[in-house]
Amino acid sequence: MQVFSIAIHGGAGTILKSKMTEALEETYHKGLQEALYAGYTVLQKGGSSVDAVKTAVIHLEDNILFNAGRGSVFTYKGLHEMDASVMDGKTLDAGAVAGVSNIRNPVELAYEIMQHSGHVFLSGADAKEFALKRGIRMENDDYFFSQYRYDQWVAMRDSDGYALDHSLPDAKEKKFGTVGAVACDAYGNVAAATSTGGMTNKKYGRIGDTPLIGAGTYANNKTCAVSCTGHGELFIKAVAAYDVSCLMEYRGMSLEEAAEEVTMKKLVSIGGEGGMIGADAQGNTVMVFNSEGMYRAMKNSRGEEVIAVYKD
Ligand code: ASP
Numbered sequence: 001m002q003v004f005s006i007a008i009h010g011g012a013g014t015i016l017k018s019k020m021t022e023a024l025e026e027t028y029h030k031g032l033q034e035a036l037y038a039g040y041t042v043l044q045k046g047g048s049s050v051d052a053v054k055t056a057v058i059h060l061e062d063n064i065l066f067n068a069g070r071g072s073v074f075t076y077k078g079l080h081e082m083d084a085s086v087m088d089g090k091t092l093d094a095g096a097v098a099g100v101s102n103i104r105n106p107v108e109l110a111y112e113i114m115q116h117s118g119h120v121f122l123s124g125a126d127a128k129e130f131a132l133k134r135g136i137r138m139e140n141d142d143y144f145f146s147q148y149r150y151d152q153w154v155a156m157r158d159s160d161g162y163a164l165d166h167s168l169p170d171a172k173e174k175k176f177g178t179v180g181a182v183a184c185d186a187y188g189n190v191a192a193a194t195s196t197g198g199m200t201n202k203k204y205g206r207i208g209d210t211p212l213i214g215a216g217t218y219a220n221n222k223t224c225a226v227s228c229t230g231h232g233e234l235f236i237k238a239v240a241a242y243d244v245s246c247l248m249e250y251r252g253m254s255l256e257e258a259a260e261e262v263t264m265k266k267l268v269s270i271g272g273e274g275g276m277i278g279a280d281a282q283g284n285t286v287m288v289f290n291s292e293g294m295y296r297a298m299k300n301s302r303g304e305e306v307i308a309v310y311k312d
Helices: 022-044 049-062 106-116 124-133 147-154 232-238 240-251 255-269
Strands: 005-013 082-088 094-100 121-123 179-184 190-196 217-219 224-230 274-280 285-289 293-300 305-310
Touching (some): 005 049, 005 285, 049 190, 082 106, 082 217, 106 190, 121 124, 179 224, 179 274, 190 217, 190 224, 190 274, 224 255, 232 255, 240 255, 240 274, 255 274
Parallel strands (some): 094 121
Antiparallel strands (some): 005 179, 082 190, 217 224, 224 274
């Protein structure tokens, strides 16, 4: 019988147990579980992997804990500019959006772009015009405010620096709060979606790997679906998500071998800190990272379920 499965992430980085309170850990756990179950329910009801990943990512975007949608970081100008993408492994259809403001759920916009724009990738103010036309939900700037992200930005706004999610300019800690999901449905179709607010204090319209098909997101029924989180510039250079697919397609590697190769060898060799989740068309999933931790969770129809944050 075809196994269906879903895996999600809420970012990777220097996530240490010693720095976490029990209450905060519980909140993260709850946030991951809600998103995981929402996506899994779609699959259980016979829904598509694309709908499952979109649903899970919407839940994570709505959660202020994660650097996507509502909890997005502040740009150099004190705004929120978000990126997202989605890909359907059955058709290779893809939708992506970069540098948009006031969109409640950027993954919803990426999905609309995939379905209705006739294009793959839209950006900035004009993408917002498309969103308005398609009736995508908008929010005012206040909706995206979180004190935590604001304080991070205040700590570095007069500098030229920028930081990945929670990390401060001189901090050794790095955390990447991007969110993502991959799934394999009951028909053996895979899909991936990723969404982010990018980097604190980012400027000049900086875009990371998240909305780039092949870098932060990729899906192909022949191989797998992948969603990445980490230092975007390095994931772009490594063409990380597509590389996992290539290793499976051209080298005959399993999903696990391919994801390990890219995350633990290729990315490490160029200093690319972070991780990724993957699902293949047999319903296998992987969650692999070269950082201290990664907010992650998976559930499948074999009855397996994991919700985890740290290395072990
Ligand atoms: N990859 C994202 C970016 O570089 C950051 C993250 O994963 O948190 O924009």
